[in-house]
Amino acid sequence: MIRHLLSAADLSLEDATLVLDTAEEMSRLTEGRSVKKLPALRGRTVVNLFFEDSTRTRTSFEIAAKRLSADVINFSAKGSSLSKGESLKDTALTLEAMGADGVVVRHAASGAPYRLASSGWISANVLNAGDGTHEHPTQALLDAFTLRKRLGELAGRHIVIVGDVLHSRVARSNVLLLATLGARVTLVAPPTLLPTGVDQWPCAVSYTLDDVLPSADAVMMLRVQRERMNDAFFPSAREYSRRYGLDLRRFSLLPAEALVLHPGPMNRGMEITADVADDERSVIVEQVSNGVHVRMAVLYLMLAGAASDGARDERRSERDQVNGAVSDGARGERDQAAGASDAATNEGAE
Amino acid sequence: MKPDGLRNQQGTGMSSESILITGARVLGQEPSDLLLRDGVIAETGSGLEAAGARVLDADGLIALPGLVDLHTHLREPGREDAETVESGTLAAARGGFTAVHAMANTEPVADTAGVVEQVWRLGSEAGHADVRPVGAVTVGREGRRLAELGAMADSAAGVRVFSDDGTCVSDAVLMRRALEYVKAFDGVIAQHAQEPRLTEGAQMNEGELSGRLGLRGWPSVAEEAIIARDVLLAAHVGSRVHICHLSTRGSVEIVRLAKQRGLPVTAEVTPHHLLLTEDLVATYDPRYKVNPPLRTADDVAAVREGLADGTIDIVATDHAPHPVEDKDCEWDAAAFGMLGLETALSVVQHTMVDTGMLDWAGVADRMSYAPARIGRCDTAAVGGQVHGRPLAAGEPANIVLVDPAASGIVDPRASSSLSRNTPYAGMKLPGEVVATFLRGRVTHSFGDRWRDSAAMTTNSRQRSPKGGTP
């Protein structure tokens, strides 16, 4: 198993399947039992390092770690040194001194967890709980878990992701993970809300929701902030929901057994109407409870055992990267550079 | 580390001692001796002798005119924790530079005669390299009102280059006026080409990688649109414009087209844009965070071609020191900029000379003659501080000696800069600056090639006729 979970692309098909299978077992072990606790992380310390407010993700990780008997410390931006401008580095050094075994980090800056994991400031395992507009790998895992529970194996399934892909870490992680699991993904959004280079992602792209719904096995609606219209991403909230919102008419275009997901929090009336959100084929509440089991699985697999040799190899030396990514006319070196960056962020995506 | 060559380093005056450089390949040509006396090159040729002169055995070394950097951040006044005029010019001397143009984004901003004179004076006192202050185009670099460009030009600092570098003069009317106004004293506006609205919050080159990394994209067009506008503006008002740190293929093409049409534009590229690509950003290591951002391999190929064919006139370092805490953090919070003075010549050798795209005469042009011409310090404008002149008898003895066969691993801790933010840490780069002379005075010397005049004569004379063994 990997040492740090920074991107959904860190997970091979084998790793991802192991996490999902383990999550399955975690849910069986804790459902309907008088003692919901498991001893796997007894004596280990998990720190929830939240530079950005997110009660639901933090709570989910906290319950997961506690059910595995870990000691949990919550470090959140409000009411701590973090709000007084303490740097990421100093916070990391503090956590290291406290003897943290695992650090669950949420940060507004893309790459902050990567920085924590690779800077040498701490030796703890780092779990990305959402970084900027980069990734949110455990959300993708819980979505995949939810889908797999309802649909069975995901290979060949068609998953449609709709909305503000540009600003969505959930979309990035989902595209990467679903591709690893063999699903077919279509992103649907106005062109303004799609990232540059999305045509090179392992997915299809459409601007027209009605076209893709009839072949969808599941549709995931992303949160769209109304304020985006102030930056001219779309003209008005009304036009957005008319073109990209999931209402009852569009819901009826879906195949009978297709599911509706939403990573929350929902903007009812914007990207999804209330009647669709509350339909029995909407698995939004189920996603929340599955989140705990998926996070238990990840924490168990990353923290319970001894670090594997393979995991240590993952820490590539800085030197290799620097020497590899210079463009010095020597084709071989440049290709090696491209290879290195692919391995860092896109492994297993194809 | 500081051999006797460094004595007599105080003051900016010319050296009174005589130095004989033997067997140096001037601009990479056949070996020749250079006798430096009274701050000028007294004599060139083979088999020179000079009683009482100290002798530097330059067998295998390339001699170039002292390098001129048109784009240096010395940080003083205001950010002396990052760099001072003293430390920055020491780094310049070690990199082979004899003159640097100090950018205006200090605190306070160099937008008055008082500030530019202070910087100029600090440079004179330090004595490692001549400091030519750049004046801000607008008051406070805020892009609203013109700064007192004339007063800065008339000051002791004799400012000829004006730039709001770090910020683009994006207002078309203000840019037009600035271009027009500096014609009166043969000044030049050095534009930091970055359309501000297209780059709000931008973090790295916009492309597939920025989308994947979740970092706000910095589109090429934000640079290219301003360059296109400004070459047309400059042509319209009949003034000259200089494009700072051009970084994209599109920018090269626009400048090439403009030059074909005879428009009055010059352009610079930084060493890092000649070597590094955006792939490095995948490490999220802020050492690779720079403005303009590292681009793609295709852009790197384009700026190399542009520098080779003269579309890009010069290499300028954009040496931008930052203290450790401004880089030892998450990407978004980090400062933009990289060190560059000490590694510039090595990077140019690596990317341009060793690839056969530029010979040493070309390096002399792109790093000395042309930047001096653009900055108008190729003639005796200010205090006799003339740079970018040929290595010929009667010219100022501003010289750099390079060992092209040497190579070394870049160690940030060994830098003369107060900062450590070099993107080349751990990389092996070719070329070693062996000695730098400012008006005949040694401002940097590395290794032990010095001989007493008595001991050397036979040695040197035997070697010179054979042409040395590079």
Add this chain to the structure above:
Amino acid sequence: MSRDLHSSRAVLDDDDVARALTRIAHEVVERNKGATDLVLLGIHKRGVPLARRLAERIAAVEGVDVPVGALDVTMYRDDLRMRPARALEPTDIPPGGVDDKIVVLVDDVLFSGRTIRAALTALDDIGRPRAVRLVALVDRGHRQLPIRADHVGKNIPTSMAESVKVLLSEVDGHDAVLIGRRGEASEVVS
């Protein structure tokens, strides 16, 4: 696997295994005075098919279907941190639960006793049986904890340098018990 077979010798063949299980089934029922309240819990991996086989034999003798479950003790092991985290096998507790039941733990090899200790702890979190008994197909000695089996298929004295490997047709294609040199056979501490 094939390398194990080369350097290993069989101490029980498939008939021996079958006879041992039949005897144990009778012993369990006799000790319990019938099959009432029995729950068989196999410990992963090979304890699970053994528990199923025992249940079949008890059904044949008593005409009662004894509930059979499976227990994964990975998270309760005291050597969890000494090896990379392992995948979990399904823990499957029969619908009636274990409260007030006679739970019979079933494992293939009894060695240090640490697996059984982990199983007893795991059982704590599941419920409160009236009694817990232990079946082991092979007891090879070298206990490190005060634990003993109630029913043993065969006692096989071994040295610490040896390993004992149980093969079952459900997992390995055929039944046998092998002894080999330690480090060659894959089971380390059972």
